[in-house]
Amino acid sequence: MTPALEAEGLGRCYGRKWALRDCTLSLPAGQVIGLVGPNGAGKTTLLSLAVGLLRPTEGSVRILGRPPRSPGTVAEVGFVAQDKPLYRNLTVAETLRMGAWLNPGWDPRAATERIERIGIPPGQKVGRLSGGQRSQLALAVALGKRPRLLLLDEPVADLDPIARRDFLRTLMAEVAESGVTVVLSSHLLADVERTCEFLVLLSTSHVQLADDTETLLAQHRMVTGPRAAA
Numbered sequence: 001m002t003p004a005l006e007a008e009g010l011g012r013c014y015g016r017k018w019a020l021r022d023c024t025l026s027l028p029a030g031q032v033i034g035l036v037g038p039n040g041a042g043k044t045t046l047l048s049l050a051v052g053l054l055r056p057t058e059g060s061v062r063i064l065g066r067p068p069r070s071p072g073t074v075a076e077v078g079f080v081a082q083d084k085p086l087y088r089n090l091t092v093a094e095t096l097r098m099g100a101w102l103n104p105g106w107d108p109r110a111a112t113e114r115i116e117r118i119g120i121p122p123g124q125k126v127g128r129l130s131g132g133q134r135s136q137l138a139l140a141v142a143l144g145k146r147p148r149l150l151l152l153d154e155p156v157a158d159l160d161p162i163a164r165r166d167f168l169r170t171l172m173a174e175v176a177e178s179g180v181t182v183v184l185s186s187h188l189l190a191d192v193e194r195t196c197e198f199l200v201l202l203s204t205s206h207v208q209l210a211d212d213t214e215t216l217l218a219q220h221r222m223v224t225g226p227r228a229a230a
């Protein structure tokens, strides 16, 4: 099966500072993948390179077997950026309709129903939603085009434990229903170890892959500290 995301010697620098360097990995399709690493490890940089928001300084990246922003890829990849850019003055329903307008073929009714089921009023202005509700809405918009691959950059970082749990539940229900491949980044191992079948640890110097937490931790102690704060 074509990997969801492949990087070969991938690096990106800002001025003289490397945000990501020598990143080589292959992430399997059909799984929920946790991308873990401390603040500043390069998670956002890796995801931004994968969706073509940034160009590599060195090396290469492929997403669903193609270079970023290839015509087919844009339609098949959903991305929720860390700051969840949504228009504050639109209502929830307008946001979903706009998503449909940007992604022809998307019928926003299913997303609207899902949003209503979790208690978000469609007439509410986005600017008045809680952080947890905004995350759920950003997820609904990203899922609207029925992507094969969904990249989520720290989607639960600023949420309280209940909103975090609710978001991960919604996500897992969607995965069970549609089989979408998910890459979920977090600086807290606790967020991803419950949810993910495959883990990638990004440190400032290198990448490690594992399909269970113990192996990952045995290989690298760095992530044990933040876990206690989850």
Ligand code: ATP
Binding pocket: 014, 017, 018, 019, 020, 037, 038, 039, 040, 041, 042, 043, 044, 045, 046, 082, 154, 187
């Ligand atoms: P966080 O969990 O805090 O979001 P991250 O793992 O996503 O961190 P990145 O945001 O990719 O890490 O940043 C990696 C490094 O690159 C950091 O040291 C950051 O300060 C630096 N960096 C990121 N963007 C820029 C930029 N536009 N200009 C300069 N340095 C940057």
